[in-house]
Amino acid sequence: MSRAYNFCAGPATLPEAVLKQAREEMLDWRGSGMSVMEMSHRSDEFVEIAETAERDFRDLAGVSDDYAVLFMQGGASSQFATIPLNLLGEKAGADYVNTGIWSKKAIAEASRYGEVNVVASGADSNFTSIPDQSTWNTRADAAYLHYTPNETIGGVEFDFIPETGDVPLVADFSSSILSRPLDVSRFGLIYAGAQKNIGPSGLVVVVVRKDLLGKARDITPTMMNYQVIADNGSMYNTPATYSWYLAGLVFQWLKTQGGVEGMGQLNERKARKLYDFIDRCDFYANPIEARCRSWMNVPFTLADDALNGAFLKGADERGLLNLKGHRSVGGMRASIYNALPEAGVDALIDYMANFAEERG
């Protein structure tokens, strides 16, 4: 088929313009005689690519010089260990907010390295809401407080940034990085696996306040030591060069689209359209409290689960791909990241309306 609308939660759709540029440059990057993936990471060419990507990311996300920006290998799952290994320092433990499956994974891994205090859990609402911060059981001596601003599977998103006083705030922005403006200065560390809003999988971008560096525990593998990675410009070893290059192309594309302000407006519009339709049409339902509905991942159910197969088959035939919900949740999920065009949301709504009319 021609290019489909791909609603996959990750790895996810990328801007067509980025893929076209990557295709164009595949065998010969700007007269270098080489593909980017064949270049030494220490070559002038690649260093320019890498530095431009970091600069564009800093511009887009509004990251000051108080922070290091690291392009590390792996994804959020490896950061689940890297964070406590680097940030616990001499503290006994850290605070974590549990708002769903990714929070739980972060908590489980951190518990192996220190005492984790779960300050609040969305379990009371079956993870359909974000617990109000006035109810949180935070500790002033926590090494940091970790939360998951957007739960990719549950489709629940924070509508506020937690207040933590002197306790550094740490957040897994894997599925919402660069999707709208964010005040990075409120955070000690944010991180994001690349495969939703940044680029291909296998790369994770970490933004860490420089005063938090240098506290890694002795047992930390060198390749997980933020200080080492920062001191070496993310080139202590050979980085994931091609993924870094593609991330840079995505950042350049974002700048042509109005940056995070432009994305925020677009994403709000896309999400609003889809939720409004779901709320209007009795055949579909989304369980998340309105103020906490994710702009990135929209789970929904059909009035009759027995129709799920027919719904997915019809969607596939129309080039609306990967709408099946996560196995732990069931139903459907439309991931509508930055690179999923508004026309894709319109096409989805059209299809959903037709399906409901015919089969509902």
Next chain:
Amino acid sequence: MSRAYNFCAGPATLPEAVLKQAREEMLDWRGSGMSVMEMSHRSDEFVEIAETAERDFRDLAGVSDDYAVLFMQGGASSQFATIPLNLLGEKAGADYVNTGIWSKKAIAEASRYGEVNVVASGADSNFTSIPDQSTWNTRADAAYLHYTPNETIGGVEFDFIPETGDVPLVADFSSSILSRPLDVSRFGLIYAGAQKNIGPSGLVVVVVRKDLLGKARDITPTMMNYQVIADNGSMYNTPATYSWYLAGLVFQWLKTQGGVEGMGQLNERKARKLYDFIDRCDFYANPIEARCRSWMNVPFTLADDALNGAFLKGADERGLLNLKGHRSVGGMRASIYNALPEAGVDALIDYMANFAEERG
């Protein structure tokens, strides 16, 4: 320029046929409507890509079902910690052979987790030779013996596989994997960063005998636990999907080139030509003992270091790229991996001969 001959040590040149196929499939993999990098790692399409790549690698390298093949994120540097964390078990330490810069890095990282016994060092020969195994100070109670079959920087390569009895043999094949036939059954574990003979950087292939799994220390980050990665088919988290796909394309290309037997013959011929020329021409020199000369990385010096700049400039003009030696060694280095065509070696020798005649 058009495609150059790229002698970079890594990331390194890739087969042109592979890059062309990747270019062709960039926006739409076989009618799927998606790029491979946009596919869910759990989709039927990607699982087929991943399984085919593993099967082709097993065929090429001759890996039996007694071994797990893991496609992990990171590179050899992350394995330097992963190996002791997984294999030391209840043993106090491991044996390491020091034949150069990469050996030393592996030793330094392993020393953070256990007692490292350096059984032999190439330092006596200034790392121009491999110490004869009869001189090694091995221990019967070592958790494993680690060595570096090919030192990418020094250009020294083992001409034998060490005998270690019941002690598992562990080897960093980053720069020589799939370059010639290898009896994998002699090893407990072999690993290779992808960016020389396999694909793009950010991926590391680990082949581990299954009876060595399940001994990871408690402090091991989950993403570094071989058992977890093996149990989940290298998809415990989102793997580096696009790199895995490209590795698969390289494996398919290798099969069309006669596999590792074909590569072994080609690589021996390429290396022999270049070393023969260097030995014949007084203007150039390579310091490595003949039996231990690397087939993959050929360092050489000019009779007058003051001519290095002119040599590199002239090479660049002829599309012979990245011949500058590693900063710790100086001089020149030609990396002639599987994907560097014999015609590239011929062109290099021509240029070297002309340069020596004009400037020598």
